[in-house]
Amino acid sequence: MSEDTIALIGNPNVGKTVVFNALTGSKGHVANWPGVTVEKKTGKMGNIQITDLPGVYSLTPTAIDDLIARNYILDEKPDLIVDILDATNLERNLYLGLLLKEIGVPIIFVLNMMDLADEKKICIDIEGVSQYLKAPVVPTSAIKNEGIDLLKKMIRDCLKDGLVKTDLIEYPAKLELQIEKVQSYIENEKEITKLNSRFYAIKLLENDAETEKRIMPNNNDENYSSLEKIRGPEFPIEFASARYSYISEIINKNMKKGKLSFDSSAFLDRFFLDKKIGIPIFIIIMWGMFEFTFRVATPFMTLIEVVLGKLGDAIIEGIGESLLSSFIVDGIINGFGSIVIFLPNIFLMFLVLSFLEDSGYLSRAAFVMDRLMYKLGLHGRSFVSMLLGFGCNVPAIMSTRAIESENDRIVTMMANQNMSCGARLPVYILIGGTVWGSAAGGIIFSLYAMGIIIAILVALTFRRILSKGERSPFILELGDYRAPTIKSTITHMWEKGREFVKKAGTIIFTVVIVMWILQVLPLNQADPSESYLYQIGAFFQPFFGPLHFGNIAVIGIIFGFLAKEVVVAAFGLMLGVDEESSELGPKIFENLGNNPVIAYSYLVFVLLYTPCVAVIAAIKRESGSWKWPIISVIYGLLLAYLMAFLVQLIGGVYF
Amino acid sequence: MVLLSELKVGQKAKIRKINSKFSNKLMAMGLVLGAEIKLIRFAPAGDPIEFEIKRYSLSLRKEICQDVEVLLIE
Ligand SMILES: Nc1nc2c(ncn2[C@@H]2O[C@H](COP(=O)(O)OP(=O)(O)OP(=O)(O)O)[C@@H](O)[C@H]2O)c(=O)[nH]1
Numbered sequence: 001m002s003e004d005t006i007a008l009i010g011n012p013n014v015g016k017t018v019v020f021n022a023l024t025g026s027k028g029h030v031a032n033w034p035g036v037t038v039e040k041k042t043g044k045m046g047n048i049q050i051t052d053l054p055g056v057y058s059l060t061p062t063a064i065d066d067l068i069a070r071n072y073i074l075d076e077k078p079d080l081i082v083d084i085l086d087a088t089n090l091e092r093n094l095y096l097g098l099l100l101k102e103i104g105v106p107i108i109f110v111l112n113m114m115d116l117a118d119e120k121k122i123c124i125d126i127e128g129v130s131q132y133l134k135a136p137v138v139p140t141s142a143i144k145n146e147g148i149d150l151l152k153k154m155i156r157d158c159l160k161d162g163l164v165k166t167d168l169i170e171y172p173a174k175l176e177l178q179i180e181k182v183q184s185y186i187e188n189e190k191e192i193t194k195l196n197s198r199f200y201a202i203k204l205l206e207n208d209a210e211t212e213k214r215i216m217p218n219n220n221d222e223n224y225s226s227l228e229k230i231r232g233p234e235f236p237i238e239f240a241s242a243r244y245s246y247i248s249e250i251i252n253k254n255m256k257k258g259k260l261s262f263d264s265s266a267f268l269d270r271f272f273l274d275k276k277i278g279i280p281i282f283i284i285i286m287w288g289m290f291e292f293t294f295r296v297a298t299p300f301m302t303l304i305e306v307v308l309g310k311l312g313d314a315i316i317e318g319i320g321e322s323l324l325s326s327f328i329v330d331g332i333i334n335g336f337g338s339i340v341i342f343l344p345n346i347f348l349m350f351l352v353l354s355f356l357e358d359s360g361y362l363s364r365a366a367f368v369m370d371r372l373m374y375k376l377g378l379h380g381r382s383f384v385s386m387l388l389g390f391g392c393n394v395p396a397i398m399s400t401r402a403i404e405s406e407n408d409r410i411v412t413m414m415a416n417q418n419m420s421c422g423a424r425l426p427v428y429i430l431i432g433g434t435v436w437g438s439a440a441g442g443i444i445f446s447l448y449a450m451g452i453i454i455a456i457l458v459a460l461t462f463r464r465i466l467s468k469g470e471r472s473p474f475i476l477e478l479g480d481y482r483a484p485t486i487k488s489t490i491t492h493m494w495e496k497g498r499e500f501v502k503k504a505g506t507i508i509f510t511v512v513i514v515m516w517i518l519q520v521l522p523l524n525q526a527d528p529s530e531s532y533l534y535q536i537g538a539f540f541q542p543f544f545g546p547l548h549f550g551n552i553a554v555i556g557i558i559f560g561f562l563a564k565e566v567v568v569a570a571f572g573l574m575l576g577v578d579e580e581s582s583e584l585g586p587k588i589f590e591n592l593g594n595n596p597v598i599a600y601s602y603l604v605f606v607l608l609y610t611p612c613v614a615v616i617a618a619i620k621r622e623s624g625s626w627k628w629p630i631i632s633v634i635y636g637l638l639l640a641y642l643m644a645f646l647v648q649l650i651g652g653v654y655f
Numbered sequence: 656m657v658l659l660s661e662l663k664v665g666q667k668a669k670i671r672k673i674n675s676k677f678s679n680k681l682m683a684m685g686l687v688l689g690a691e692i693k694l695i696r697f698a699p700a701g702d703p704i705e706f707e708i709k710r711y712s713l714s715l716r717k718e719i720c721q722d723v724e725v726l727l728i729e
Contacts, residue, residue, distance in 0.1 A: 058683030091709040092685050206679070237673060240682035244690065244709075265712075269696075278699040367714050371700035374716075380703070473677045473719050474703050475684060478712040 004159045005049045005076070009069060009100065010084035011093050012055030013479055015112040018142040018488060019084055020052045023152065045152065048159065051078065057092075059099045061210055063404045070210070073103060080158055081107045082151075087117035087124060087139070088480065090255060094247045097133065101168050102199050108136045108154055115141040116482070121258030128254035132246075134166045143485055167198065171242050178205055178230050185223040189215050206236045265360075265480040272364050282368050285361070286387075293348045300344035308337045323520065330519075334569055335512030339504040342565055345422040347497050349391040353384070354492035358484035363476055370474055376456050377463030379403050379472050382412040386455065389419030390448075392500045393611055397618040405472040411462045413619055414632055417611040418455040420448050423564035427556070427606050430568055431592075434585030435599045443600070447607050454608065454639070499618075507614055508563045515559055515566065519573045533574060547605070547644050548598050548653065550591030557605065563612050597651030601644040609640035657727055660704075660720035662694040668725035675722035685709035686723065 008023075010016045024043030041052040053072055054065035061067035073081065083100055085093040090111075100107055111117075111124065130137040138154050140147030170176065182201035186192050192200060192215070203211035204227055216224050272281055312329040319325050356362045362384060370380030378386075381403050388396035396416050400409045428447055432440035518533040525531055536558065537551035544554050552574045556567040568584075575587050592598045610633040611619070619629040648654060662668060670690045673681055685708045686692070695705040695712065703716045 058679065060679040060683065062677070062680050089711050092711055095683055095685070208679075236678065237682060237688055241687040241689065244685065244687045273696060273698065273705070275697075275699050367698050367703060367705065368700075370716065371698060371702045374702075470676075473675075473680070474714065474716040475677065475680055475719070476703075476714045477684070478705060478714055 003047050003049055004080070005051065005078045006080040006082055006155060006159070007051045007053055007072060007076075007078040008082050008084060009053045009073075009096070010055060011057055011086065011089075011096060012477075014055070014084045014086040014093065015142045016052060016055060016084050017491060019082075019110065019112060019140070019148075019151075020050065021491070022142055022145060022148045023155075024050055045155070048155065051076075056096065058096060059103075060206070060208055064401050067210070073100075073105060074214075078105065080155065081105050082110060082155065083107055084110045084112050087111045087113045088120055088122060090122075090124070091247055091251050092477075094250065095243060098168060098243045098246065101133070101135070101166075102202060104196055104199060106158060106162065108138065108151075108158055109133060110147075110151060111137060111139045112142050114139045114147070115144060116480075121260055123256040123258070125254040129250060132168075132250045132254070134168060143488070169242060169246050171239065175205070175235065175238060175242070178235070181230060182227060185226055186215055189223075202239060205231060206239055207231065268481050269364070269478075272361065273368065278368050282365055285356070285365075289349070289352045289356075290390075292352060293345060297344035297348050301341055304337070304340050304344075308333055308340075323523075326520065327516065330573060331513050331516035334516070334572070335509045337569075339508050339565065341426070342422050342500075342504070345425070346391045346500055347493060349422070350388075350395075350493045350496040351489065353387065353391075354489045354496065355484050357492060358482065358489055360479050360481040363478050366476060367478060374471075374474075377411055377459040378415070379408045379412070380474055380476065381472075382408065382415075385412050385416060386419055388496065389416045389421060391422055391496075393417055393419065393421050393615045394499045394618045395496045397615060397622055398499065400622060403472050405470055407463075407466045407470065408472045410466065410623060410628060411459050413623065413628065414462045414635075415455040415459040417615060417632060417636060418451045418458060418608060420451045420607055421564065423567075423612070424606055426568050427564075428603055430571075430585050431588060431599055431603060434589050435596050443603075447603055450604065450643075451607055454643075458635070504565070507612075508565050511559060511562045511566050512569055515570055515573055533570075537574065547601065547641070547648065548593050548595070549602060549605075550593070552588060552591040553602055557609065560606065561610055561612065563614065564606070567606065595653065597648055597653050600651070601647035601653075604647050605640045605644040607640075608636060608643055610636040657725050658721050659692070659715075659723035659725050660717050662725070662727075664694055664696060667691060667693045667728040669728060670723065671726050672724040673722060674724070675719055677719060678722075681719070681723070684713055685711075691728070692725065 008016050008020055020041065020043065023045045043050050043052075051072065053069040056066045056069045058066065059070045059073075061070060072078070081100060083097050085097060097107075097109060109129075111126065111129075117124065124139075126137050126139055136154055136158065138147060138151045140151060142148065171179065179198060179201045182204055183197045186200060186204070187197055200211055200215055204215065216227070272278060274281075312333050315328055315333075316325050353362070356365070366380035366383055369383045373380050373383055382400070385396045385399045385403075388399055393416055396419070397413050400412045400416075403409045403412060425444070428444045429440070432443045436443050515533060518536065519531050521532050522530065533555060534551065537555040540558055541549070541551045541554045544557070549557070552571060555574055556570045559570045560567040571584055571588055575584065589599060592602055610616075616629040616633065619632055620626060623629070657668065659668070659670075668691075670686050670688060670692060673686060675681060690708060693707045695707055697704050698714075701717075703714045704720060705712055705714045707713075
């Protein structure tokens with residue numbers, strides 16, 4: 001017997017992840033949906049396979065997420081669908097529920113967030129709703145684990161007994177007539193069964209392009225022209241309106257709302273969205289996020305450095321200086337160190353972002369910022385992607401999938417690499433600290449600012465190039481504010497940081513080991529300058545001759561292309577000193593001609609040149625072609641070269 | 656004929672007609688015939704606009720509001 005499969009679906013932010021974790025005991029497995037980087041989460045409840053679908057509002061695809069959810073249900077035909085509804089926002093949530101009923105798969109409804117509904121004095125007659133929906137309804141407060149056992153039992157029972165398909169809504173007679181007609185046109189098409197012909201007929205009458213592609217791929221035959229003839233421009237809204245009036249009936253009959261003395265969301269919005277102070281508050285929150293991230297991360301980073309340094313010393317002391325100890329210390333520990341040193345920064349940043357997201361503020365930020373972002377060729381939602389970029393550009397690129405139009409996504413992706421990611425910071429700190437001492441803060445700030453300004457200019461430029469394409473609409477729900485729980489904030493942080501850890505675990509570690517090998521080969525070097533690593537630097541150095549970068553600085557750039565995290569490690573290996581050593585900075589500075597202007601131009605180069613391979617791969621996956629990653633590499637290189645050159649020109653290096 | 660983009664803060668109206676490329680999405684979000692919609696506020700920069708519809712908060716750019724016809728409610 002093949003195992004049963006069920007799928008979780010629901011509007012965004014209804015607690016799907018929490019329910020999924022409660023059902024599977026948090027033992028989810030994450031993979032990607034075929035062809036896209038949208039994550040596919042699957043897990044097991046006993047021998048039942050559970051798939052978590054992306055949060056969607058309807059089954060008419062406007063973004064990739066919708067398409068994935070819909071195709072999964074139509075193609076994979078799960079044995080049971082569990083539709084999670086937000087009890088505090090039932091009216092809108094039920095719309096997706098009715099659409100799902102129309103497909104005709106067996107379905108259970110979950111009324112989640114019952115605790116919040118109580119708080120808001122919303123009273124729901126569960127039995128009554130269930131009768132209207134002709135399906136089981138289970139109330140839960142997933143975050144408190146309430147109702148989960150009942151849900152598990154209900155899932156098992158339904159899988160055992162099976163649920164019968166029932167139509168809920170009788171549409172107005174005029175529409176029913178057309179549905180029947182269309183059903184007769186399509187009944188011979190493949191994919192059509194008695195069960196789903198009504199669903200497909202309705203979708204065709206709603207001008208659903210995906211269904212057309214599926215059912216009537218060659219749209220010049222007789223059936224298609226008959227369909228064209230009976231379609232009315234007013235049909236889609238009449239279908240939608242009929243669904244919503246059915247929902248109104250459900251709500252009126254089964255839901256009562258007490259008077260609230262105090263609506264906290266409305267109260268908070270009076271400040272957060274205020275005409276005068278809304279934007280200042282936004283700026284303060286962003287500033288606070290960076291302050292928090294860097295302040296809290298710094299001691300952790302120091303600690304990691306000290307511990308790894310001591311560990312290395314202990315090993316050398318223990319087994320003596322040899323090729324083996326060098327491999328362990330300069331290769332493995334160094335490689336490991338290059339990774340963990342970034343974790344505090346990146347994860348703290350994602351922690352704050354997840355907190356803001358869970359609290360409901362992030363959608364407000366998009367609302368407040370949309371006007372400006374739109375003017376810059378972006379979208380209110382691009383804003384979050386840009387912020388993520390300060391942590392790591394990989395999750396930043398992945399987050400663009402929430403943006404609907406292809407063009408808006410491309411523009412956001414192309415601009416993103418200029419947001420200075422956490423991996424570039426150590427280079428700034430090392431060189432900045434050496435050259436400018438206590439004034440390094442200002443220098444580093446200027447680099448971040450330059451990144452932002454260039455991101456804006458890049459966005460405007462690409463927007464011009466892509467001007468013909470359409471822009472995403474701004475249709476955004478402003479959900480209630482909620483007090484985020486530690487558990488879900490951490491879960492969301494991990495979801496964002498996971499990609500970085502994957503990249504760190506594979507690419508960065510490998511690169512550091514490879515660099516170490518290149519540095520020790522050939523064996524028995526009389527002088528470090530004989531090593532392959534050194535030779536590679538020497539080979540590429542002429543390209544950077546006009547910029548006065550020495551060969552060590554060049555090696556940093558070359559390997560930084562693989563992962564910017566390894567730039568400093570490359571310096572260390574080339575010079576044969578510890579990454580933590582105080583000699584490192586001055587030696588690099590020497591390699592840059594002991595000239596502050598050249599040092600600054602080098603930092604500008606590191607800021608702007610091509611994104612690392614993990615980002616390139618992410619752009620390839622998200623944009624679906626090699627075109628955009630190639631463009632991003634080329635423009636990055638040219639821009640970095642040009643800007644570094646300009647810095648030196650203005651700084652008087654050439655005179 | 657009044658457009659959704661012409662409402663003032665606090666005004667209520669009923670949806671009459673949608674002429675947008677994104678009408679499917681709008682309908683899913685609750686903008687259907689006869690649905691009551693209320694303008695809550697404008698974003699600090701004047702756009703987008705926050706509405707209340709179907710007992711929740713939805714924000715839309717002015718641009719898209721110009722594609723929605725409404726009837727004012729007194
Ligand atoms: N009070 C309360 N909060 C809940 C409940 N279930 C989930 N939450 C909170 O709701 C927020 C959203 O939950 P998620 O599980 O991330 O929602 P989701 O549907 O997976 O969201 P998307 O991944 O954006 O689609 C989190 O902050 C949860 O802590 C509940 O039953 N009661």
